[in-house]
Amino acid sequence: MKHSPLDQFKIKEIANIQLFGHDVIVTNSALFMIIASFFIILYFTLAFKNKKLVPTRLQLSGELFYNLITDTVNQNVGVKGKKFVPLIFTLFMFIMVCNLFGMIPYGFTVTSHISITFALAMMVFLLVTLLGFILHGFHFFSLFLPAGTPWWLAPLMVLIELFAYLARPVSLSLRLAANMVAGHVLLKVIAGFIVSMAFYLKIFPIPFISVLIGFEIFVAILQAYIFTILSCVYLNDAINLH
Amino acid sequence: MTDNNIEGVKKRIEKIKEEQLSISSKKHASSPIIDIASELVAGVIVGVIVGILLDKLFSSKPLFLILCIILASIAAFRSIWRKYIKIH
Numbered sequence: 001m002k003h004s005p006l007d008q009f010k011i012k013e014i015a016n017i018q019l020f021g022h023d024v025i026v027t028n029s030a031l032f033m034i035i036a037s038f039f040i041i042l043y044f045t046l047a048f049k050n051k052k053l054v055p056t057r058l059q060l061s062g063e064l065f066y067n068l069i070t071d072t073v074n075q076n077v078g079v080k081g082k083k084f085v086p087l088i089f090t091l092f093m094f095i096m097v098c099n100l101f102g103m104i105p106y107g108f109t110v111t112s113h114i115s116i117t118f119a120l121a122m123m124v125f126l127l128v129t130l131l132g133f134i135l136h137g138f139h140f141f142s143l144f145l146p147a148g149t150p151w152w153l154a155p156l157m158v159l160i161e162l163f164a165y166l167a168r169p170v171s172l173s174l175r176l177a178a179n180m181v182a183g184h185v186l187l188k189v190i191a192g193f194i195v196s197m198a199f200y201l202k203i204f205p206i207p208f209i210s211v212l213i214g215f216e217i218f219v220a221i222l223q224a225y226i227f228t229i230l231s232c233v234y235l236n237d238a239i240n241l242h
Numbered sequence: 243m244t245d246n247n248i249e250g251v252k253k254r255i256e257k258i259k260e261e262q263l264s265i266s267s268k269k270h271a272s273s274p275i276i277d278i279a280s281e282l283v284a285g286v287i288v289g290v291i292v293g294i295l296l297d298k299l300f301s302s303k304p305l306f307l308i309l310c311i312i313l314a315s316i317a318a319f320r321s322i323w324r325k326y327i328k329i330h
Contacts, residue, residue: 160313161317162317163314163316166288167284167288167318170288178279
């Protein structure tokens, strides 16, 4: 099943390194994450190497990403969220670059695996929970009781809100992974059709698949942005408790 | 400040509010099918996990599992309602 649409998500072993008597296996997933991290470091080092008042194109693109995240944090969390800009920025860049690396031919989409997205979502969830308890103590539990709830409905609402709160990291990770898997599977299936359609329609299917690839790149950036926006919304719940 | 000025400021505030509302509704309107599906699946997964753990703790096998799945499903539907229906 070499041409199965799900073949692209298989994790393959690339190298097995012996480190202090332990097997350290480098998979294609780990390799792409390492490449993505180094790419981000290299990109921002080059972008802000010679800072100018009138920025170069590279510096401007770097500033664009930074402004996007600072504006998002400011709008969703407020002034108190300024401390968390580095975290949210790192999260956004990592997810976006990993998503975009999946669009390169023969690339691997790291974020199509729930284990990766769940780890990222769990990091945000634990941070939000711990921060809530540190800032507000036991008053943080008031998050589970929406304002204006009648007293006789309060016990049920607390339970429902608690489950909604626990489902946050799962839905956050599922959303990203599902979008990535759905997009890539669709792309591969349609690309398979394109080959046979080319016999009858000549070059006409090519613009169609190009538009679809463009849409997939848009989804890759949008999903990274949605992940960061939702992280900001959760962070806002913990910092500015109602 | 004259009444005209106040009216002008009020109109601008209304315009900004409308713009912000349309932005916030666009944020969630990206891929509603996968969004709703993930929300529902996440609810049920959490309900099953919590239910099984509570059943193991109190050795009351199907009771908490059923209760938690029902509660978590309600929570999932509630969060979908809050996200989509309330905005629109």
